[in-house]
Amino acid sequence: MTNLLDVQNARRTFPRSGGEELLVLDDVNLTMKQGEIVGLLGRSGSGKSTLLRLIAGLARPQGGSLSYMGAPIEGPVQGVAMVFQGFALFPWMTVLENVQLGLEALGLPQAEIRARALAAIDLIGLDGYESAYPRELSGGMRQRVGFARAVVVHPSILLMDEPFSALDVLTAENLRTDLIELWGNGKLPIKGILLVTHNIEEAVLMCDRVLLMTSNPGRISSEIKIDLPQPRDRTSAPFEDYVDQIYVEMTARRVERMRAITGTTGIEMPLTHVSPNQVAGLIEALAAMPYDGKADLPDIAYEQELEVDELFPVAEAMQLLRLAEVEGGDIKLTHMGKRFADADLNERKEIFSRALMSHVPLAAHIRKVLDERKSHSAPKTRFLDELEDHMAEDAAEDTLKTVVSWARFGELFSYDDDAAAFSLENPT
Ligand code: ADP
Numbered sequence: 275m276t277n278l279l280d281v282q283n284a285r286r287t288f289p290r291s292g293g294e295e296l297l298v299l300d301d302v303n304l305t306m307k308q309g310e311i312v313g314l315l316g317r318s319g320s321g322k323s324t325l326l327r328l329i330a331g332l333a334r335p336q337g338g339s340l341s342y343m344g345a346p347i348e349g350p351v352q353g354v355a356m357v358f359q360g361f362a363l364f365p366w367m368t369v370l371e372n373v374q375l376g377l378e379a380l381g382l383p384q385a386e387i388r389a390r391a392l393a394a395i396d397l398i399g400l401d402g403y404e405s406a407y408p409r410e411l412s413g414g415m416r417q418r419v420g421f422a423r424a425v426v427v428h429p430s431i432l433l434m435d436e437p438f439s440a441l442d443v444l445t446a447e448n449l450r451t452d453l454i455e456l457w458g459n460g461k462l463p464i465k466g467i468l469l470v471t472h473n474i475e476e477a478v479l480m481c482d483r484v485l486l487m488t489s490n491p492g493r494i495s496s497e498i499k500i501d502l503p504q505p506r507d508r509t510s511a512p513f514e515d516y517v518d519q520i521y522v523e524m525t526a527r528r529v530e531r532m533r534a535i536t537g538t539t540g541i542e543m544p545l546t547h548v549s550p551n552q553v554a555g556l557i558e559a560l561a562a563m564p565y566d567g568k569a570d571l572p573d574i575a576y577e578q579e580l581e582v583d584e585l586f587p588v589a590e591a592m593q594l595l596r597l598a599e600v601e602g603g604d605i606k607l608t609h610m611g612k613r614f615a616d617a618d619l620n621e622r623k624e625i626f627s628r629a630l631m632s633h634v635p636l637a638a639h640i641r642k643v644l645d646e647r648k649s650h651s652a653p654k655t656r657f658l659d660e661l662e663d664h665m666a667e668d669a670a671e672d673t674l675k676t677v678v679s680w681a682r683f684g685e686l687f688s689y690d691d692d693a694a695a696f697s698l699e700n701p702t
């Protein structure tokens with residue numbers, strides 16, 4: 275049978291200010307068959323939304339090929355519909371009008387448009403809300419409208435871009451359960467679902483296969499088949515095993531990448547924003563019982579109520595500063611990490627400052643420039659321009675913001691937001 279979707283060696287770049295290119299997707303391969311829910315799991319910024327836009331035909335790749343039911347994707351595809359994280363409803367239209375919108379382009383008779391929209395509204399649990407406006411609905415109900423609008427066109431492929439992440443925990447879970455039930459009963463007029471998420475448990479709960487995506491550039495690094503019947507039980511041992519396995523694979527790759535990056539001269543290493551408080555918090559939790567310096571990542575994430583997107587950058591920062599090591603699915607405090615846990619605030623600042631000088635080349639670089647200048651100050655642009663030679667503008671901003679907050683804690687240098695300038699309070 276023809277695949278619903280084939281993506282081969284897809285590559286996508288975006289232009290950057292300096293005339294260079296940012297490689298967002300590189301050599302991405304994926305296929306979808308009829309009857310599958312496929313998960314695409316990756317951190318924010320890894321290129322998931324970009325890939326979905328290519329699949330929907332809303333953007334074109336610079337390399338590789340995409341095809342839908344065997345035919346090349348060269349523009350918006352009729353059989354592909356999308357559900358967005360932010361719902362993307364028109365506030366001035368009623369629920370019915372928002373749902374009908376999906377059908378206007380198909381050129382159907384008005385009576386059929388209305389009948390199909392009403393059926394989709396009914397199916398998705400919005401019966402009685404046809405004439406309500408989005409502002410009158412809760413977040414969960416609004417996303418149901420988002421689903422109805424996508425489903426109403428009877429797409430072969432439903433693309434979902436983090437559809438539950440703007441919802442509270444309970445609402446999200448209800449919507450997931452309803453969706454899986456409709457899918458399982460064969461009530462959805464859809465042949466396959468591609469679900470983008472950064473939530474490991476959500477992927478294990480809903481998907482037949484999960485594709486793991488790396489960042490910078492975005493690539494699909496592995497695939498995990500979830501061999502569990504629906505409905506799935508989050509608390510069952512096999513479910514937890516899958517979650518663990520994915521954690522391990524995701525951290526293993528992060529560690530490899532960190533090693534590769536820190537082997538370079540280093541200023542070009544993008545830093546994800548993590549506050550010293552978050553680092554201190556995780557170190558304290560790790561040092562305390564029952565962990566005593568070492569924990570299973572999924573366990574400590576759960577205990578600290580952190581999602582992958584939040585935990586990984588913190589674990590990564592700790593690794594970079596050599597306050598902890600990550601191996602397999604475990605995180606373990608180093609000798610210095612243990613000292614940090616036991617230290618008072620002043621000693622903590624000292625440990626942090628030394629770690630910055632030794633292990634964060636950008637921090638050491640900024641300090642050196644400030645030391646060498648007579649004024650002991652430098653405008654932000656001095657370093658922003660330098661970073662933008664190596665990374666996208668927003669990554670450069672983030673990296674600088676991160677190094678500023680770390681340096682403030684370690685009292686390595688200071689930064690004045692109003693003047694947009696770095697300076698030294700205690701030049702050597
Ligand atoms: P995700 O959905 O996984 O969070 P995105 O696909 O939204 O990731 O973005 C991946 C990277 O591509 C980011 O670094 C983002 O800044 C960049 N990017 C996305 N769209 C554009 C665009 N239109 N122009 C420039 N850069 C973009």
Ligand code: MG
Pocket residue numbers: 319322323324435
């Ligand atoms: Mg996205």
